[in-house]
Amino acid sequence: MPPETHVLDPPSILFPYDKVRNEQSDMIACVLEAVQERKHTLIHAPTGLGKTAATLAPLLSKILSPEFKDKKLTIFFLTSRHTQHKLALDTLRLIKEKYNISFDVVDLIGKKLMCLQPGANLLQGTEFNEYCKSVREDKSCEFYVNVRESVFKLTPHGHKVVDDLKTILPIHVEVLMEACKEDKVCPYEITAEIAKDARVIIADYYYLFHPSIRERFFSKIGKELEQAIIIVDEGHNLPSRIQKVMTSMLTTNMIKYAIKEAKKYGYTELIEKLQILQTIFLNIAQGLSFEFGGQREKLAKKEQFMQPLAAKLDQEYDAFIDEMEVIADAVRILQKHSFIGGIAQFLKAWKGQDEGFVRIMNLEPSKTGPVLKLSHRCLDPSLVAKGVIEQSYVTLMMSGTLLPTEMYKDLLGFPESAKEYTFDNPFHENNRLAIVIPKTTTKFSMRNDQQFSAIAEI
Ligand code: SF4
CATH class of the missing domain: 3.40.50.300 (P-loop containing nucleotide triphosphate hydrolases)
Known part of the structure; x- marks a missing residue:
């Protein structure tokens, strides 16, 4: 009907x-x-x-x-x-x-x-x-x-x-x-x-x-x-x-690739600064582990990153961001993409608002091994x-x-x-x-070529 x-x-x-x-x-x-x-x-x-x-x-x-x-x-x-x-x-x-x-x-x-x-x-x-x-x-x-x-x-x-x-x-x-x-x-x-x-x-x-x-x-x-x-x-x-869209993230890989980028284009001073940033990043992650019952995430504070960074670099936090943005612009002319620019964007977001956001460090598995992610995450749309x-x-x-x-x-x-x-x-x-086909799923973690073929057949 x-x-x-x-x-x-x-x-x-x-x-x-x-x-x-x-x-x-x-x-x-x-x-x-x-x-x-x-x-x-x-x-x-x-x-x-x-x-x-x-x-x-x-x-x-x-x-x-x-x-x-x-x-x-x-x-x-x-x-x-x-x-x-x-x-x-x-x-x-x-x-x-x-x-x-x-x-x-x-x-x-x-x-x-x-x-x-x-x-x-x-x-x-x-x-x-x-x-x-x-x-x-x-x-x-x-x-x-x-x-x-x-x-x-x-x-x-x-x-x-x-x-x-x-x-x-x-x-x-x-x-x-x-x-x-x-x-x-x-x-x-x-x-x-x-x-x-x-x-x-x-x-x-x-x-x-x-x-x-x-x-x-x-x-x-x-x-x-x-x-x-x-x-x-x-x-x-x-x-x-x-x-x-309101969440910003910094990962171990981003820092690694930014250091590589600085080396490739000869920004020697920046290499050292990024290594300092990497040490502070890893300090925040201390205590996280994949061991059974281990802690996979922990809250972080704005100051935990901003203060030691400015102190160890002996440079204002904002001045460091400006320096990276200038270098990132130069890198983009040569290769469009810049990991250094990505880090500058994250540092800007990290000092952003507190209300409705959480700062958090996560340890996650990936195809290339464990990855640490530090996020300024939006909770309130x-x-x-x-x-x-x-x-x-x-x-x-x-x-x-x-x-x-x-x-x-x-x-x-x-x-x-x-x-x-x-x-x-x-x-x-x-x-x-309503048709239910139990052998197929669109669940994100189960998406693979085998599933796609099975869905295509149906
Ligand atoms: S969107 Fe692409 S094509 Fe358009 S101005 Fe920007 S770079 Fe050029």
Whole structure:
């Protein structure tokens, strides 16, 4: 028995299909109320209900309506899943075609993944940003030079690529990247230019929930958080994603490779300094062992690292960071990546805030032997999420696994007044096909070629 459907009322909603499921129209009513009353909202709705259309259609109808036109709102559809980018784009394409309306949409993945420079995808996040910044500044990235005459001015070629692409929107980011490759222009710069006029931006969580990425991105596309309607798709993933980006780590291997790097490029003084840092690092780890019943982790204090380092180096902690950053910039010109730069980034984070973070040393196994990891670890995702949610015009978080919604509301710092909704599965239980295959698993520690082959066979 298929889910019950009806014709959507009111007809002013730009719904892409002829019929709407009953649960879907209930969800549309909640979304309309959320944007009308500016009430942040959490929605648990099972997979298959049609959440993407139930959010994009009413929100788009609102922001394009005469009532909302002057507010200049932009919808940010944030998702961590590749398939969801496509689903959102297909939904928007159907709306455009069905109602013959015009609005710009951009699809965006991480800048590093969009970069056309060979090998750039192998760099760590901060490393990549430093690299991209330096090749833009010294104008050695041909893809950037082909797009921009200056930070705010496009080249005639850049203008042409933007204008051409705007005629075929919405397009998947991979299609845009192919077109940019042919035209030898930076896909990120082109997308950012199109995003200035876009009414819907499909992107990863980081573009809004990583403080420095958001700041740079919003200033580049000329938009304000106060005018952002945020849809967080698969919202149950957001807390761990925020914790991950806000956590910094220093490992035995990073120090080892940084010393190697300093030796390779002849930074003799730095070699000695890094060896001192290594000794202090190992002192913090004292007492950890893999022996049966042994301690594998211990708390560390900010001063345990900062004070002995400054004392033994006879140099201010910040001055040491500055020195390493200058050397890392020089190394990146020669080989893109710098472990010395990675250590400088960690030392900066280590002196960061205490509230909501823990400093901890872990001993972990790895393929190459035991590894020590010293982390400045984020425990409280609301430190980042709360400010974004509060400043946004309205934030809607949805998922098929968002129960209890109250927990996510608290974890991410939604205000007390935020609304919570739970929808039933629209499919009759006899129509739900659940298959359990015990011999396969997607558990991280069990992922290997044998498992992948077994899953592929099924
Ligand atoms: S400007 Fe664009 S192509 Fe050049 S390094 Fe940066 S992201 Fe890559």
